[in-house]
Amino acid sequence: xxxxxxxxxxxxxxxxxISRNCPSELKICDSLANAINNLPIADFxxxxxxxxxxxxxxxILGETGCGKTTQIPKYILQNNINRNELIVITQPRxxxxxxxxxxxxxxxxxxxxxxxxYKIRFQNVVGPHSKLIYATDGTLLREAINDELLLKYSVIIxxxxxxxxxxxxxxxxxxxxxxxxxxxxxxxxxxxIIMSAALDVDHFSVYFKNAPVFHIEGRRHKIDIFHAKEDVxxxxxxxxxxxxxxxxxAPPQEAILIFLTGQEExxxxxxxxxxxxxxxxxxxxxxxxxxxxAAADPKSQxxxxxxxxxxxxxxxxxxxxAETSITIPGIKYVIDSGKVKIKSFNHVTGVxxxxxxxxxxxxxxxxxxxxxxxxxxxxxxxxxxEQFEKMKKSTVPEIHRCxxxxxxxxLLAMNKNPRTFNFIDQPEECAIKxxxxxxxxxxxxxxxxxxxxxxxxxxxxxxxxxxxYSKILLSAEKFNCVDEILDIxxxxxxxxxxxxxxxxxxxxxxxxxxxSSCGDHITLFNVLRSFNSAKSKQNWCRxxxxxxxxxxxAKHIKTQLLSMCSMFRIHVSSCGQDMDKVRKCLISGLxxxxxxxxxxxxxxxxxxxxxxxIHPSSVLHKSLxxxxxFTELVESSELYMKTVTLLDPECTxxxxxxxxxxxxxxxxxxxxxxELLKLKKDLKEVIELTTELIKSxxxxx
Ligand code: CDP
Ligand code: MG
Numbered sequence: 001x002x003x004x005x006x007x008x009x010x011x012x013x014x015x016x017x018i019s020r021n022c023p024s025e026l027k028i029c030d031s032l033a034n035a036i037n038n039l040p041i042a043d044f045x046x047x048x049x050x051x052x053x054x055x056x057x058x059x060i061l062g063e064t065g066c067g068k069t070t071q072i073p074k075y076i077l078q079n080n081i082n083r084n085e086l087i088v089i090t091q092p093r094x095x096x097x098x099x100x101x102x103x104x105x106x107x108x109x110x111x112x113x114x115x116x117x118y119k120i121r122f123q124n125v126v127g128p129h130s131k132l133i134y135a136t137d138g139t140l141l142r143e144a145i146n147d148e149l150l151l152k153y154s155v156i157i158x159x160x161x162x163x164x165x166x167x168x169x170x171x172x173x174x175x176x177x178x179x180x181x182x183x184x185x186x187x188x189x190x191x192x193i194i195m196s197a198a199l200d201v202d203h204f205s206v207y208f209k210n211a212p213v214f215h216i217e218g219r220r221h222k223i224d225i226f227h228a229k230e231d232v233x234x235x236x237x238x239x240x241x242x243x244x245x246x247x248x249x250a251p252p253q254e255a256i257l258i259f260l261t262g263q264e265e266x267x268x269x270x271x272x273x274x275x276x277x278x279x280x281x282x283x284x285x286x287x288x289x290x291x292x293x294a295a296a297d298p299k300s301q302x303x304x305x306x307x308x309x310x311x312x313x314x315x316x317x318x319x320x321x322a323e324t325s326i327t328i329p330g331i332k333y334v335i336d337s338g339k340v341k342i343k344s345f346n347h348v349t350g351v352x353x354x355x356x357x358x359x360x361x362x363x364x365x366x367x368x369x370x371x372x373x374x375x376x377x378x379x380x381x382x383x384x385x386e387q388f389e390k391m392k393k394s395t396v397p398e399i400h401r402c403x404x405x406x407x408x409x410x411l412l413a414m415n416k417n418p419r420t421f422n423f424i425d426q427p428e429e430c431a432i433k434x435x436x437x438x439x440x441x442x443x444x445x446x447x448x449x450x451x452x453x454x455x456x457x458x459x460x461x462x463x464x465x466x467x468x469y470s471k472i473l474l475s476a477e478k479f480n481c482v483d484e485i486l487d488i489x490x491x492x493x494x495x496x497x498x499x500x501x502x503x504x505x506x507x508x509x510x511x512x513x514x515x516s517s518c519g520d521h522i523t524l525f526n527v528l529r530s531f532n533s534a535k536s537k538q539n540w541c542r543x544x545x546x547x548x549x550x551x552x553x554a555k556h557i558k559t560q561l562l563s564m565c566s567m568f569r570i571h572v573s574s575c576g577q578d579m580d581k582v583r584k585c586l587i588s589g590l591x592x593x594x595x596x597x598x599x600x601x602x603x604x605x606x607x608x609x610x611x612x613x614i615h616p617s618s619v620l621h622k623s624l625x626x627x628x629x630f631t632e633l634v635e636s637s638e639l640y641m642k643t644v645t646l647l648d649p650e651c652t653x654x655x656x657x658x659x660x661x662x663x664x665x666x667x668x669x670x671x672x673x674x675e676l677l678k679l680k681k682d683l684k685e686v687i688e689l690t691t692e693l694i695k696s697x698x699x700x701x
Pocket of ligand 1: 325326373
């Protein structure tokens with residue numbers, strides 16, 4: 001990972017208790033002192049410091065905006081409870097880790113990377129004098145693979161615990177084990193603090209051996225919440241109307257934050273707002289819109305924090321990524337659609353599904369909590385109070401709805417058994433079984449019951465990628481197409497590079513310019529080739545409706561992955577024009593995602609037997625090839641395959657036959673395993689089907 005070098009001031013931290021003699025580097029910046037002293041948490045400071053000093057593990061509960069994330073780590077630092085060692089505080093999202101680290105550095109009158117730094121995937125802003133690190137939970141978990149006791153930290157704070165991301169869940173277990181082990185081996189003691197904004201913290205407390213709960217009461221600013229008078233069917237339209245109702249009356253400096261579900265919908269809303277505001281009948285000041293979604297690159301995500309010119313209203317349209325942790329300056333209004341797009345994994349079909357769902361009451365509170373941070377705020381909900389009452393209380397923890405392959409891979413890399421790991425909420429046995437089978441299929445373990453990673457598995461665990469992408473990258477050497485695969489994985493790891501153009505919002509038309517008959521993966525690659533050869537990249541992007549930021553971020557990811565390749569001594573080979581090699585290589589990780597065209601013009605996904613269609617954004621959408629490989633299945637009005645590549649049925653059959661033999665071999669050790677028997681039957685069917693097709697295409701003798 002690249003370290004950003006900054007100029008550092010020397011921090012003279014004294015050995016003893018520094019609370020009475022706080023070094024100037026830890027003094028609060030004058031202009032912010034007033035605001036900080038007025039936060040609800042300030043009334044609890046002495047008590048909190050005392051408790052944190054005494055307890056090994058504690059849970060801190062407080063309303064959004066009371067000052068948990070920004071102030072508590074600073075209290076620890078200023079009172080040297082960390083004993084000059086590092087403090088790390090985790091955030092489920094990159095944008096929170098970066099923006100809060102910058103804010104806390106500012107509160108200490110410093111630049112980020114000095115006393116306060118941050119670590120996120122593909123970026124590390126930590127200096128030799130850093131003591132307080134804001135990190136994404138994923139980054140800390142990857143560190144634990146190399147150092148399961150996390151010995152460089154004396155205090156670990158798991159923030160936003162109520163979000164229950166799968167990574168935070170795993171960290172609960174890893175950190176509890178580290179704390180016990182460090183204790184029993186007389187190593188540096190580890191202090192653990194769990195922070196949450198949701199009321200139901202008993203679950204955490206029980207898990208952490210009845211750890212005491214500290215309540216921070218109060219909120220500085222008022223939030224008025226309004227529900228729709230009647231049940232809302234069209235949340236998009238309701239949100240749009242609400243924007244212009246506010247816009248007509250509120251002064252320009254009062255910014256609006258809208259929660260919608262996904263990139264396409266968000267870009268459409270930005271476009272609609274822009275079009276309507278140009279209408280001479282529209283009253284209100286100028287508008288500056290920002291869009292925000294998870295896959296966007298960190299630089300464009302940070303744009304939402306920049307002030308707009310005087311007399312202009314800022315409108316931010318975001319997914320649930322802005323739901324927790326962050327404070328966006330000037331936000332006075334939140335408009336909550338009540339919807340969220342979430343990924344859920346079906347263990348039976350083995351397919352990840354992206355679906356729009358109603359949020360939970362807890363999420364609704366978090367969304368409202370984005371106002372009332374610097375000033376009083378208002379939250380308009382695009383749902384009635386009856387609809388609110390019908391929402392589930394809290395969100396289903398991610399561990400119950402995600403593919404556990406990455407989790408099992410990480411646990412195995414730490415020599416932990418996924419079946420006996422001390423989960424805060426135990427996933428279903430069949431989910432763990434499936435994940436181990438997938439790791440076996442990917443070659444990360446040598447048989448589905450093995451707990452030891454193969455060489456490939458070890459390498460896969462160190463790559464910050466989905467295990468299937470890691471496998472593709474590690475197979476690329478064999479196919480002599482490492483360079484091309486690095487480009488494709490980097491592009492798949494960033495957001496949609498295609499910007500909506502006026503005629504078609506899903507980018508189908510733009511993609512035709514870079515069309516490859518092989519499908520979307522190679523089309524993406526063609527875009528990158530064109531981009532690389534363009535003289536003025538910004539102009540080229542504008543002319544082609546391509547997001548410059550996304551391309552830039554993809555390049556950044558590729559650089560990071562290249563450094564990992566050199567660590568693994570992978571030779572960066574290129575297959576030149578031979579894109580067949582790339583397609584074969586993609587199969588090595590995505591072999592479960594293959595579908596065949598059926599007589600009714602729908603596709604049948606081989607591993608799950610689900611009926612699906614090619615997504616309209618795919619370049620293959622209109623050509624209906626017989627056999628395709630897809631990156632993911634997405635459910636909206638239909639079940640769609642996204643990012644699709646055309647496959648040669650012969651090559652697929654060969655691959656399936658290989659897989660069939662592997663299954664047969666596994667059956668010799670467990671002949672009655674129903675899953676394996678089923679897999680064997682399914683594979684046989686697919687092989688027969690494709691063989692027949694190939695035969696029918698052969699010329700007659
Ligand atoms: O973690 P919690 O929700 O309790 O609050 P926080 O993130 O520590 O933020 C506490 C307060 O600091 C917010 O309510 C804002 O008033 C202020 N803050 C800010 O003005 N700008 C930031 N970037 C972060 C926090
Ligand atoms: Mg917080």
